[in-house]
Amino acid sequence: MSVRMRFAVACAGVFLVLGVVVVAVVYFVVRQSLEYRNGLLTPSHIQVQVPAQYGPGWFERFSQQYEVARKRADQVRAVYQADTLGNVRLWGAVGVLGGAGLAFGLGWRAAGWVVRPLRSVNDTAQRVLLAQDLKQRIGFEGPRDEIKELADTFDTMHTRLARSFDGQRRFVANAAHELRTPLTINRTLVDVAVRRPDATDDVKRLGESLLLVNARHERLIDGLLALAEGEQAVLDRRPFDLTDVAEHVLDQAAGEAAGREVTIHRLLDSAPTAGEAVLVERLVQNLVENAVRHNHPKGEVWVTTRGRADRVELVVANTGLQVPPYEIETIFEPFRRLHGDRLRSDRGSGLGLSIVRVIAEAHDGTVVARPRDEGGLTITVELPADPSVT
Numbered sequence: 370m371s372v373r374m375r376f377a378v379a380c381a382g383v384f385l386v387l388g389v390v391v392v393a394v395v396y397f398v399v400r401q402s403l404e405y406r407n408g409l410l411t412p413s414h415i416q417v418q419v420p421a422q423y424g425p426g427w428f429e430r431f432s433q434q435y436e437v438a439r440k441r442a443d444q445v446r447a448v449y450q451a452d453t454l455g456n457v458r459l460w461g462a463v464g465v466l467g468g469a470g471l472a473f474g475l476g477w478r479a480a481g482w483v484v485r486p487l488r489s490v491n492d493t494a495q496r497v498l499l500a501q502d503l504k505q506r507i508g509f510e511g512p513r514d515e516i517k518e519l520a521d522t523f524d525t526m527h528t529r530l531a532r533s534f535d536g537q538r539r540f541v542a543n544a545a546h547e548l549r550t551p552l553t554i555n556r557t558l559v560d561v562a563v564r565r566p567d568a569t570d571d572v573k574r575l576g577e578s579l580l581l582v583n584a585r586h587e588r589l590i591d592g593l594l595a596l597a598e599g600e601q602a603v604l605d606r607r608p609f610d611l612t613d614v615a616e617h618v619l620d621q622a623a624g625e626a627a628g629r630e631v632t633i634h635r636l637l638d639s640a641p642t643a644g645e646a647v648l649v650e651r652l653v654q655n656l657v658e659n660a661v662r663h664n665h666p667k668g669e670v671w672v673t674t675r676g677r678a679d680r681v682e683l684v685v686a687n688t689g690l691q692v693p694p695y696e697i698e699t700i701f702e703p704f705r706r707l708h709g710d711r712l713r714s715d716r717g718s719g720l721g722l723s724i725v726r727v728i729a730e731a732h733d734g735t736v737v738a739r740p741r742d743e744g745g746l747t748i749t750v751e752l753p754a755d756p757s758v759t
Contacts, residue, residue: 372484373477376477376479376480378473380472380476381469381470383472385465388461388465388468392461392465395461396457396458399453403449403453404450486509486511486516487516489509490507490509490523493508493509494523505527506524506527507524548590549590552586552587555579556580559576559579559580559583560576606644607645607646608641610639610640610641611640611641611653611674611681611683611752614646614650615637615653617650618653618657622657622658625658629661629666629668630666631668632669633669633671634670634671634672636673638674638676640676641676641754642732642752642755644731644752648731648732649728652683652724652728653683655722655724656685657670660685660686660687660745661687663689663745663746664688664745665689665690669688670686672685673685673686677754681751681752683752684747686741686748687745689745690745691744692744692745692746697738697740700738701723701726722738733752733753734752735750735751736751
């Protein structure tokens with residue numbers, strides 16, 4: 370139940386309990402008041418109005434006439450007591466139930482009045498989040514109560530998150546510069562040494578090996594940086610068509626696919642979405658590269674984009690070796706490779722699908738992988754649709 374409902378139910382429950390207690394007390398008091406009393410029904414004599422020919426106008430105690438009158442009075446008292454107690458029970462129950470219903474309604478209204486400032490804080494917080502601007506704050510103005518403290522706590526948390534995101538962005542940018550610069554220098558020096566006219570064959574072979582190692586390290590660093598960037602929430606969401614991104618990536622991968630004798634089939638329908646197009650391009654690129662590299666010679670790759678209700682889908686399927694179902698979840702772990710490819714640097718750094726997952730989750734999407742019966746994988750990525758893209 371919501372807070373408002375719990376408050377209303379609590380009010381009705383309290384009134385119901387107190388009402389039952391009050392009715393019970395009234396019931397026993399009335400019952401006690403209507404009980405038989407010796408002093409009331411056993412006087413020494415009863416004065417009555419009778420004709421003069423029948424004697425004096427009173428009856429002696431324990432006479433026949435007295436006993437008849439006493440029994441009649443006792444019967445009247447019993448009937449009156451039963452009717453009165455029945456009315457107390459009936460109208461007491463009606464009053465308690467009606468009061469409980471009234472207390473529920475008043476409690477519901479009062480709870481709405483109490484939580485109205487909290488609703489205002491919540492609406493403001495949602496506007497801040499939807500605006501995707503970490504610089505905005507709730508700035509709740511009101512008395513120093515629990516709601517004011519909650520709003521201030523949220524603003525404080527928002528400020529710390531903003532500082533944390535800024536620090537992380539600066540760290541990623543600095544790390545990218547500091548890590549890529551020496552690798553670029555190494556690649557340049559090795560390339561110059563290999564291309565020298567007096568370079569021996571051993572130097573050329575060594576240089577080629579160093580270039581391969583350097584390229585692997587560059588891919589590894591790029592993957593780690595993409596992984597760090599993908600784990601951040603995507604704040605600057607801009608509309609784009611997933612089909613355009615897929616076509617661009619497939620055009621770039623055509624050369625590698627031709628060199629590996631892998632045929633790529635395209636079925637690209639419009640798939641409008643919103644987010645960081647560069648990160649989504651990296652997501653598609655990783656999926657296509659995995660599908661091409663982890664494939665048989667003369668294998669096939671199928672890439673499909675389509676819109677479905679409020680979601681868009683990217684499906685990448687490929688032929689290849691059989692993948693056990695129990696290995697499906699582990700392929701999304703960093704540095705995880707299948708089929709003994711741990712030393713095969715030409716197939717990547719082992720971060721491809723990890724990057725795919727974090728980028729999809731940063732865009733409020735999902736990634737699902739399924740093994741194909743003929744071998745290989747079918748990976749489906751779902752992202753929120755954006756109808757504004759035409």
